[in-house]
Amino acid sequence: MSTTTSTHTIAVIGAGGKMGMRVSNNLQKTDHTVFYSENSPAGQERIAATGRTVTDTETAVTDADVVILAVPDVVLGAVSASVVPQLKSGAIVLTLDPAAAYANLLFKRDDIEYAVAHPCHPSVFVERHTPEEYADTFGGIAAKQEVVAALESENAEARQVAEEVIRVIYAPVIDVHWVTVKQLAYLEPTLVETVACMVGDLLREALHETVHTVGVPEAAARAMLLGHTQVALANTLKGDNPFSDACLIAMEYGRESIIKDDWKKIFSDDQLDHVITRMLHLKEIVR
Numbered sequence: 389m390s391t392t393t394s395t396h397t398i399a400v401i402g403a404g405g406k407m408g409m410r411v412s413n414n415l416q417k418t419d420h421t422v423f424y425s426e427n428s429p430a431g432q433e434r435i436a437a438t439g440r441t442v443t444d445t446e447t448a449v450t451d452a453d454v455v456i457l458a459v460p461d462v463v464l465g466a467v468s469a470s471v472v473p474q475l476k477s478g479a480i481v482l483t484l485d486p487a488a489a490y491a492n493l494l495f496k497r498d499d500i501e502y503a504v505a506h507p508c509h510p511s512v513f514v515e516r517h518t519p520e521e522y523a524d525t526f527g528g529i530a531a532k533q534e535v536v537a538a539l540e541s542e543n544a545e546a547r548q549v550a551e552e553v554i555r556v557i558y559a560p561v562i563d564v565h566w567v568t569v570k571q572l573a574y575l576e577p578t579l580v581e582t583v584a585c586m587v588g589d590l591l592r593e594a595l596h597e598t599v600h601t602v603g604v605p606e607a608a609a610r611a612m613l614l615g616h617t618q619v620a621l622a623n624t625l626k627g628d629n630p631f632s633d634a635c636l637i638a639m640e641y642g643r644e645s646i647i648k649d650d651w652k653k654i655f656s657d658d659q660l661d662h663v664i665t666r667m668l669h670l671k672e673i674v675r
């Protein structure tokens with residue numbers, strides 16, 4: 389792959405939303421020609437407040453090399469059905485979550501490339517130096533992160549253009565990992581939303597019980613939980629230190645009390661379809 393980057397015409401649809409604003413903030417700093425489309429008045433106000441100009445979707449996408457669909461996943465089918473027919477041949481449609489691509493909801497044209505790119509968010513173990521890097525837990529501002537992406541075709545040129553744009557919208561980016569759409573769907577939702585985000589919410593609930601049911605002062609419980617969360621992750625995922633023998637027994641008790649025996653079923657294709665149909669309010673995934 390060549391390391392030279394070129395300037396592209398890029399359209400951001402949904403530019404006033406959460407991701408739309410984030411990717412637009414980074415695109416605005418580049419030499420790319422960028423058009424921002426947004427259909428809600430509140431989103432349009434957010435765009436105007438940054439000094440960017442809102443363009444109607446038809447104008448925004450006409451000459452676009454890359455169209456970023458930063459709209460909610462549940463409307464991606466309808467939005468792609470109205471946008472994709474207007475694109476020039478060879479354009480890249482870039483979505484920011486694999487669910488809709490996995491569920492075959494995107495309007496298809498043989499002469500259009502389809503890419504998905506999801507930010508990993510900065511690792512809990514990433515080296516941070518400045519206050520800005522510490523504050524940037526989401527990524528895309530100051531803390532370095534990696535990205536996982538998928539391109540539906542094998543087109544190397546399209547992949548290079550997509551990677552150039554991906555490295556800008558999620559900057560600063562350490563690396564872009566290319567996988568299949570299905571592998572990306574197993575990463576998000578299964579690995580990170582179904583498991584990691586759920587476990588994070590379980591920690592929040594456990595803290596609440598410790599404070600409100602048991603009566604431990606919140607500051608003490610919070611300090612104990614946050615420090616031990618770092619130790620738990622460093623020991624299990626980084627191999628920093630072994631757990632004590634007593635801790636291993638408590639962990640086994642926790643697993644018996646909290647985890648269902650068949651929990652690993654979430655890593656099967658029928659369960660992946662199940663969670664994605666639930667997320668996108670679909671009856672079924674049509675293949």
Ligand SMILES: NC(=O)c1ccc[n+]([C@@H]2O[C@H](COP(=O)([O-])OP(=O)(O)OC[C@H]3O[C@@H](n4cnc5c(N)ncnc54)[C@H](O)[C@@H]3O)[C@@H](O)[C@H]2O)c1
Nearest residue numbers: 402404405406407408426427428431458459460461484485
């Ligand atoms: N929010 C996150 O943390 C996050 C993280 C990674 C990926 N994503 C993905 O990013 C995408 C966008 O999610 P979000 O959370 O930013 O959504 P959001 O609801 O915050 O923003 C979506 C924006 O799209 C606009 N919009 C809807 N239909 C439109 C249309 N037809 N034309 C123009 N604008 C339209 C809405 O008005 C809104 O401003 C989704 O695919 C989501 O899965 C989100």
